[in-house]
Amino acid sequence: xxxxxxxxxxxxxxxxxxxxxxxxxxxxxxxxxxxxxxxxxxxxxxxxxxxxxxxxxxxxxxxxxxxxxxxxxxxxxxxxxxxxxxxxxxxxxxxxxxxxxxxxxxxxxxxxxxxxxxxxxxxxxxxxxxxxxxxxxxxxxxxxxxxxxxxxxxxxxxxxxxxxxxxxxxxxxxxxxxxxxxxxxxxxxxxxxxxxxxxxxxxxxxxxxxxxxxxxxxxxxxxxxxxxxxxxxxxxxxxxxxxxxxxxxxxxxxxxxxxxxxxxxxxxxxxxxxxxxxxxxxxxxxxxxxxxxxxxxxxxxxxxxxxxxxxxxxxxxxxxxxxxxxxxxxxxxxxxxxxxxxxxxxxxxxxxxxxxxxxxxxxxxxxxxxxxxxxxxxxxxxxxxxxxxxxxxxx
Amino acid sequence: xxxxxxxxxxxxxxxxxxxxxxxxxxxxxxxxxxxxxxxxxxxxxxxxxxxxxxxxxxxxxxxxxxxxxxxxxxxxxxxxxxxxxxxxxxxxxxxxxxxxxxxxxxxxxxxxxxxxxxxxxxxxxxxxxxxxxxxxxxxxxxxxxxxxxxxxxxxxxxxxxxxxxxxxxxxxxxxxxxxxxxxxxxxxxxxxxxxxxxxxxxxxxxxxx
Numbered sequence: 001x002x003x004x005x006x007x008x009x010x011x012x013x014x015x016x017x018x019x020x021x022x023x024x025x026x027x028x029x030x031x032x033x034x035x036x037x038x039x040x041x042x043x044x045x046x047x048x049x050x051x052x053x054x055x056x057x058x059x060x061x062x063x064x065x066x067x068x069x070x071x072x073x074x075x076x077x078x079x080x081x082x083x084x085x086x087x088x089x090x091x092x093x094x095x096x097x098x099x100x101x102x103x104x105x106x107x108x109x110x111x112x113x114x115x116x117x118x119x120x121x122x123x124x125x126x127x128x129x130x131x132x133x134x135x136x137x138x139x140x141x142x143x144x145x146x147x148x149x150x151x152x153x154x155x156x157x158x159x160x161x162x163x164x165x166x167x168x169x170x171x172x173x174x175x176x177x178x179x180x181x182x183x184x185x186x187x188x189x190x191x192x193x194x195x196x197x198x199x200x201x202x203x204x205x206x207x208x209x210x211x212x213x214x215x216x217x218x219x220x221x222x223x224x225x226x227x228x229x230x231x232x233x234x235x236x237x238x239x240x241x242x243x244x245x246x247x248x249x250x251x252x253x254x255x256x257x258x259x260x261x262x263x264x265x266x267x268x269x270x271x272x273x274x275x276x277x278x279x280x281x282x283x284x285x286x287x288x289x290x291x292x293x294x295x296x297x298x299x300x301x302x303x304x305x306x307x308x309x310x311x312x313x314x315x316x317x318x319x320x321x322x323x324x325x326x327x328x329x330x331x332x333x334x335x336x337x338x339x340x341x342x343x344x345x346x347x348x349x350x351x352x353x354x355x356x357x358x359x360x361x362x363x364x365x366x367x368x369x370x371x372x373x374x375x376x377x378x379x380x381x382x383x384x385x386x387x388x389x390x391x392x393x394x395x
Numbered sequence: 396x397x398x399x400x401x402x403x404x405x406x407x408x409x410x411x412x413x414x415x416x417x418x419x420x421x422x423x424x425x426x427x428x429x430x431x432x433x434x435x436x437x438x439x440x441x442x443x444x445x446x447x448x449x450x451x452x453x454x455x456x457x458x459x460x461x462x463x464x465x466x467x468x469x470x471x472x473x474x475x476x477x478x479x480x481x482x483x484x485x486x487x488x489x490x491x492x493x494x495x496x497x498x499x500x501x502x503x504x505x506x507x508x509x510x511x512x513x514x515x516x517x518x519x520x521x522x523x524x525x526x527x528x529x530x531x532x533x534x535x536x537x538x539x540x541x542x543x544x545x546x547x548x549x550x551x552x553x554x555x556x557x558x559x560x561x562x563x564x565x566x567x568x569x570x571x572x573x574x575x576x577x578x579x580x581x582x583x584x585x586x587x588x589x590x591x592x593x594x595x596x597x598x599x600x601x602x603x604x
Contacts, residue, residue, distance in 0.1 A: 148568035171568050174533055187536075193470055193563060194536070213467025215540040215564040218533045231537055233562070236464020238541050257464070259495075261537035275534060280494075282534075306534045320531050345531050364528070364575055390532055 040316075040330045040339040043374035045071035046128065049078035057086040057117040063158055064121035064135045066377050067355050067370040080128055084120075086113065092120045094127050103127040114160055134350045138394040139357060140165075140175035140184050141368060143385035150386065152186045154201070157350065157357065157393065159368065159381040165199055166190075177394040178221045178245075184392070185209065185219035185228055196230055196247075209247035220263040220272075221245065222289070223312075229253075229263040229272050229289075240274055242289065253291050262307045265289065266333070267314045273297065275306040275319075284308050284319060302329045302338040307346045311353040312395055318347040318356055318373070328358050330373050342371060342378050348393045359389040465548060465557045473519055473561050476591040483508055483520075483588035488546060490584040493530065495541040497549055505546065508588050509553040519559045521589040522546050526567045527580035539564030546586045 048070050053061055061082075062072065075081050080103075084092035090113070094104035104127040108116035118135035125133030137157045143164075144150035152175045155162040166172055168190040175186040183200040196210040196219045210216035212234035220229040225245060232241045235252065238259035243250045254260055258277040265272055266286075273286040276294070282304040284297040299305045302321035309318045314333060321329045321338070326345040331338035344358040360369045360380065366387040371378040381388075486504040488497065497505070512520055524543030526535040543562035551557045572579035 144568075148565075171565065173536060173566070189563075193561075211470070213470050214544075214562055215536065217536045217540070217564070231533075233464075233540050233544060234467045236466050236544065238537050238544070259537040259541040261533045262531075282493075306531045322531070326531065346533075 040373055041341055041376045043069070045069050045372075045375045045377060046080070047071050047073045047078050048080045048082050048128075049073055049075040051075065051081070051083045052085045054086060056113055057090060057120075060114055060117035060135075060158070061121050061124075063370075063379055064118060064133065065124065067372050067379050068125055068133060068352065069354065069372045069375045069377065071375075071377070082124060086117075090116045090120055092124065094124055096128075114156070118156070131352065134352050134355055137350060138177075139348070139368075139391050140177050140186075140394070141384075141391040142173055142175060142389050144172075144366070144387045144389065146386075152184065152188075153385060153388075154184070155384065157370070159384045159388075162384050165201060174218050174390055175392045176219050176221055177392045178225050179223050179395045181225055182394075185221055187217050187219065196228075198228075198246075207246060209243070210250075218262055220265060222265050223267050223269050227269075227289070229265065229274075231260055231263065240272065240287070242272070251291065253287055254294060256294075264309050266310050267312050271310075273308045273310055273317060275308065282306060282322075284317070297335070299329070299331060299338050302327070302331070302340060305329070309347050309349050309356070311349045312351055313353040315353065316349075316373070318349060320345040320347070326361065328356075328371065341373060341376055342369075344369060344371075346390055347371075348391050349395075350393045351395045357391040357393055359391065464544070465551060468558045468561050470561060472558075473521070473591060475594045476519060477594055478521065479590040479592060480587070482590040483511060486588055488586050489581060490542055490586075492527070492580075492584065493538070495538065495545050497545055502549075505549050506553060509550050509555045511590065512550075512555050512559065517593050519561070519591040520550075520555070521561050521563065521591055523569075523587045523589065524562065524564045525569060525583055525585050525587070527583040528567045528570065528575070529580065530567065532566060536564050536566035539566050542584075542586055546588075 046069060050061060050072055079097055081095040081097060090108040092104060092106055093102060096103050104123055106123055108119055121135040122133035134157060138154055139157050140152060140154050142150050143153050148171055149169055150172045151164045152166045152172050153162050153164050166188060168188050171189040173187045175184050177184050182202040185196060185198050187194055187196055191211060194215040194217055195208060196216045198207040198209050210230055210232060212232055214233035216230060216232050218231040227242055228245055229240060229242050231238060237257055239252060240254040240260045240263055241250055241252050260274050260276045263272050263274040270289055271286045272289050273284060276283060276285050278296060284299055284305045285294050286297055287294050304322035305319045307320040310333060316330050317333050318330050321327050321340065325343055327340045328342050328344045328347050329338040329340050344360050347356045347358040349356045354374050355370060355372050357368055357370050359366050366389040367383055368381040368388050368391050369378055486507045488501040488504050512518055522543040524539035526539050540562060543564060547557055547560045547562055550560060570583040572582045
């Protein structure tokens with residue numbers, strides 16, 4: 001009898017085991033779904049620790065990482081431990097605590113401390129996320145003095161190494177970086193009229209793009225740099241026009257008594273989004289870049305929208321909404337409900353499609369701030385030169 | 396019955412194990428991702444102004460504006476003229492907030508400007524459009540230009556050849572009052588009229604050097 005029971009057990013146990021072993025069949029629940037649509041403003045930052053760095057190197061690392069969606073905790077609480085030193089050459093290591101391995105080990109030499117620190121932050125971002133960091137990118141912006149005169153500046157994205165690229169001692173505005181090139185369009189009154197100019201900082205080329213009668217304002221180069229959109233009123237109404245990059249072959253796109261402003265391109269070059277008015281109310285709209293019907297873009301909950309900017313990955317439109325004060329808003333590019341993020345105006349996307357730079361108004365003075373739209377982490381740049389505004393991020 | 400003594404605990408064990416497979420298991424070796432979690436929807440936005448009207452046919456609310464706009468004057472034909480900012484300073488016209496509508500109360504000023512220009516056919520006119528500081532920068536630059544254009548069109552209707560009139564927008568860059576209240580802002584929402592005289596040192600017909 002006992003032997004029979006044992007035989008029974010020997011037969012049953014394997015059956016039992018197979019019956020209850022995890023079966024990857026249709027009925028089994030899937031593992032936790034990673035939703036690829038990151039939620040604007042509510043995504044938790046990646047916690048990292050920073051040890052061994054000091055002074056300017058530490059502040060550069062913290063600034064760069066904070067505005068790309070990282071937060072700073074003790075090594076015990078960190079998902080990634082970043083360590084190193086900057087006495088002498090900068091050395092950096094990153095350990096992935098969960099995978100329990102070192103994912104970056106590098107030293108830097110031959111450049112300024114700031115430059116090396118930005119290079120390290122880019123390597124950290126790439127090691128953790130597999131995506132290019134923004135530490136070594138540049139911006140253009142306007143620096144204006146109290147009497148209204150200003151100059152166009154370029155600098156590191158965090159305001160470091162600022163350099164004036166105009167010396168016009170007059171009103172300037174709307175610098176717009178040409179994607180993939182060290183060149184900008186901008187507006188200047190140096191000839192006694194608001195005109196649009198182009199400067200290539202690498203070659204020294206300087207061109208007048210639009211000096212028509214009336215005001216020539218708000219230049220916006222296409223993503224491939226072959227065309228430039230602008231706002232002109234040479235034909236009697238303030239409207240949207242497009243030309244070749246050198247200003248030739250001008251084509252009028254809109255014909256409305258209302259004033260259009262702030263054109264920006266979709267990254268595929270097919271659409272131009274801009275601010276306009278319909279029935280005396282401020283709205284955003286878009287038009288095919290080759291011409292066609294103007295389509296209104298509703299911004300429910302975010303009234304008086306202006307200054308749109310389309311993210312490089314095509315997914316989002318950032319813009320300024322005005323309800324009393326100005327607010328930075330983000331909405332899905334193919335329509336939806338905007339999310340109001342932080343007070344500010346005139347956003348410009350970085351190449352990573354999550355960090356943007358904008359103008360902050362504090363006590364009627366302008367300065368620049370940098371925002372990670374997914375975590376809502378924001379950092380002020382602080383005064384660079386006079387009233388700093390109208391940033392344009394190089395892509 | 397002895398068989399039952401074995402089968403019964405096995406059955407219980409089977410039942411327990413089947414019940415426990417209802418839990419999700421994290422496969423080994425996968426790092427729990429912090430990014431990309433689906434989070435609860437955003438909290439409701441604060442109450443706002445009603446959404447804009449649906450698009451309709453272009454409505455022209457300001458009867459002073461022509462149906463097609465008037466082509467801009469050639470800026471080259473205004474070179475080297477002498478600016479007189481005082482002659483027409485009394486006739487500056489002002490605008491409502493966020494609007495380029497010319498109020499009825501401003502029409503007398505426009506008539507005075509037209510009359511002054513009619514009195515001396517050699518003169519030309521520069522209209523500068525301005526905004527208060529409360530709009531965003533490029534929006535204000537465009538609005539300022541529109542304010543200058545509507546004045547040019549209104550003057551055209553009063554008989555002033557629009558080719559004698561240039562327009563420039565200064566956006567919010569040149570306030571007359573740098574205060575941060577409505578008393579200042581209403582002064583800044585304006586068109587200024589600058590009389591342009593031919594330069595006496597330039598003989599008529601000679602191109603600028």
